Amino acid sequence: MRSQDRDRNRVPLYLQVASVMRQRIESGHWSEGDKISTIEELEAEFGVARITVRQALDLLRDDGLVESIRGKGTFISGRPKEKHWFNLANDLESVIESVRDNVIKIVSIDEQAAPPLLQAGEGVLAPDYVQLRSVQFSRREPFAVANLRLSREIYARDRRTFNRKPALPRIMEMPDIDVARALQTVTIGVADPETSELLRVGLGEPTADCRLVLVDSANVAIYVAEFHYQRNCFALRRDLVPKPAKTTRKLAKAG
Structure with missing residues (x-):
């Protein structure tokens, strides 16, 4: 070569x-x-x-x-599969609704997971974390791989649901969970060997990577998730014309 x-x-x-x-x-x-x-x-x-x-x-x-x-x-001889059907939401309530009905397949669960690396402004670590790695499906096709570190104390409350369904809606249904901040970061990455296999894409193909961190009222990062989306399904659409200011409200509990 x-x-x-x-x-x-x-x-x-x-x-x-x-x-x-x-x-x-x-x-x-x-x-x-x-x-x-x-x-x-x-x-x-x-x-x-x-x-x-x-x-x-x-x-x-x-x-x-x-x-x-x-x-x-x-x-x-053909066209690529339907593109850009998944639009990343830009507020917490919309994020919750966008994932509520997702079909997930748990790949692995580590109840002795190492803590996540937190960035500035992402709060402090919980005492312990559980790591859940899953694949999310649409129309029976994989479109995202999720790596979630969830406070073990929260996981223990309803492990059956967390092992079967998206964690975010369930967390927001818990009456004593007060989310003070929801921090979202979007970057461009590439599919590593495991991600390429789970998403059925080529090794090194571009992915859209989203990091979502929920920080509670005690400044604890209770939920730290990294999503790797197939590039063909992902879009980031925003209306750049300013809207009239709305009254600021406390983050509502979903459900």
Whole structure:
């Protein structure tokens, strides 16, 4: 493999090439039925070895996006699955409603979990945490992997529900839980080996990562969750025209 092939970054080159080509299909740069560049042209364009281009095309072919016809070339044969149906909510009540009916599959539970690393403003640690790792599904397809560290004291109150359903709505139903702050951070990441397997995406493919921390009235971080969303399902939509100010209210309990 060429030296430049080794030096770019740790995401496999064929995944990088496949990602660019998939974006061209998604954006309409390549339409269904179009003949795309030859392997030799793609090799020159991306500055990669021929085997890298072939591996990228194999991924797109497996996704039903391209087909090769002997003696004629490679053609766009389909469109990516429905995109950007999941819009990240920007207030706590909307977040709760967006996850309430999610179907989850618990991957692992660690009742002796290490505490989360808290950022400035995220409160102080609870005495102990339970870690729940799960996959969330829509239409029987996985769209997010969640890593949640939940105060063990809260987990022990209703472990059966926490092991079967999204934790956030149940927490907000508890009458003595007073959430003072709900801190949300959104970043761009890549799928590590476990996440790529659980989401059924390529290793190193981009993900939309959301961190949500609930801090109670005693300044304790009772809920620290990290969600990794498939990039094709995720959107962040905001109305940038200011709305008239509303009366500030205390965070309401859901339910």
